[in-house]
Amino acid sequence: MSGLLWHKDGVEVDPRIMQFLAGDDVLLDRELFLHDVQASQAHVQGLERIGLLGADECAGLLRELDALAADFRSGAFVLDARYEDGHSAIEARLIERLGDAGRKVHTGRSRNDQVLVASRLWLKARLDELIAHCTAAARVCLDRAASEALPMPGYTHLQRAVVSSTAMWFAGFAEALIDDARRAQDTRGLIDANPLGTAAGYGVNLPLDRDFTTAALGFARLQVSPVYAQLSRGKFELAALDALASALLDLRRLAWDLSLFTTAEYGFVHLPAAYTTGSSIMPNKRNPDVVELMRASYAAVAAARCEVEQLLSLPSGYQRDLQFSKGSIVHGFGRGLGALALLPGLLRALEWNESSMLAAIEPSMYATDVAIEQAAAGVPFREAYRRAAETAASSGEGRTPQGSLDARVSPGGAADLRLDELERRWQALAVAT
Structure with missing residues (x-):
């Protein structure tokens, strides 16, 4: 593992400890890498806007970040155990290609x-x-x-x-x-x-143009x-x-x-x-x-x-x-x-x-229909329920599954699915996305 961003002279790096600290970050950062590159591009442009990068430096950094993203997509660049994480890989590549301009890219930001x-x-x-x-x-x-x-x-x-x-x-x-x-x-x-x-987590003593990076990265x-x-x-x-x-x-x-x-x-x-x-x-x-x-x-x-x-x-x-x-x-x-x-x-x-x-539709499955029909005719529901329970085995006489479905007229029931309302909700989703 090379290019530790935080390494200090005279401090010995124990590889076992480094392996524990890094874990599987490099592998996971493959998921985030292109987003990290995108954010680096916005940050570079923001540094130019406040005068910390010259126009040529900014253009060079953006060019190399584009090239890095292309190499990552094609497999020409692999994020692997040579690097502590995706952040250090981006910075190492920029320093390798651009020298001091690459060393400026971390100005005003943290890995956090x-x-x-x-x-x-x-x-x-x-x-x-x-x-x-x-x-x-x-x-x-x-x-x-x-x-x-x-x-x-x-x-x-x-x-x-x-x-x-x-x-x-x-x-x-x-x-x-x-x-x-x-x-x-x-x-x-x-x-x-x-x-x-x-x-x-506490800001920096620079007038970073955070409104610019918010718009550049498409945040609301x-x-x-x-x-x-x-x-x-x-x-x-x-x-x-x-x-x-x-x-x-x-x-x-x-x-x-x-x-x-x-x-x-x-x-x-x-x-x-x-x-x-x-x-x-x-x-x-x-x-x-x-x-x-x-x-x-x-x-x-x-x-x-x-x-x-x-x-x-x-x-x-x-x-x-x-x-x-x-x-x-x-x-x-x-x-x-x-x-x-x-x-x-x-x-x-x-x-x-x-x-x-x-x-699989058996006669007793019509018992609820029978009870509701009697209740609609004026029989108190608990009495209608009792009668339907006593005759549940014969509830299906003269009835069909389709007839039961056609009678289910409560909103959302089989005879009134309100698919038009669900369609409107679906269309609203489509518009929002």
Whole structure:
């Protein structure tokens, strides 16, 4: 490991201690590297604006930062164990290519605000992905809710309860995913604040043009207080993980449904072979592994959130403990977004088995309809409930699943799904993004 930014003459560096301090930062910084380069470009331009860099120096630094980003994308430059982290790699490259101009690039900033701004830009990009995945999945749900309404059993306590429909199932998850996307948008707005220029958490004795870097980096506002910039590290990551977890909770429940519905005992859903795998020993098996790993993905997000939360038992100001939050958000978002990215395709591809769903609708599932009808005719509901319970086994006489669905006229019910309202909410998301 070379080019330690903080090394002092006469201090021996123990490689074992350095390895512990660095951890997997270099690997994790590959995720943040291009954002770090982008922030460095804004900082360089800001230094020129206050006269600390000449025009030629600024132009040279911007040129080399562009070249570094291109080399990183192509693989010509690899962020590896030669460097302590991505920040030192950027500075080492600029010094190698530009000499003293490269040595000026760290003026007025700290690695603290470097990692803050790079991770903030990274989180904004990941939340954009989250919004896109949720809106794409909600779109599929809305389209399928509008195009097919096959009767199916509705369950409470995993017991057959009332007649439901595939349209109600899709509409329910459509609204959930729309809300998840809105929550991600709100969270993006919360964290859309520029920490660059707060240095180590107390500002610097330079008139940094922080308004300029805020606009240059596409932030909605300036994070004014350097103290709060440090306090927000971890806090904003938790907010982003909470938004991701909200979507993953809905995905987990959807995956649970499909895990049940694809079993032979239910037989409601058929998954294309691409979403299943074979058994290593049982030739007859096709396993819904994609669905099961979707169901499991929430665990990675919950673990990441727990780790970040536990790290935040800290006083104000920067503490090195916060280094560990980087791995948490990278791994949590990697697993969570990977699962959500597959959801729209899965929802498009699943096929309902209408005959199995109809066969699972038994006469007692009309008992609630009977009780409500009597109550509507003037019988006190508790009396109507008692009568319906006594005749539950014969409640289905003269009734059909479609008739039950057509009579469900309460807003949001099978006969009044209010898909037009959900469509307006979806369109509002699309406009906002």
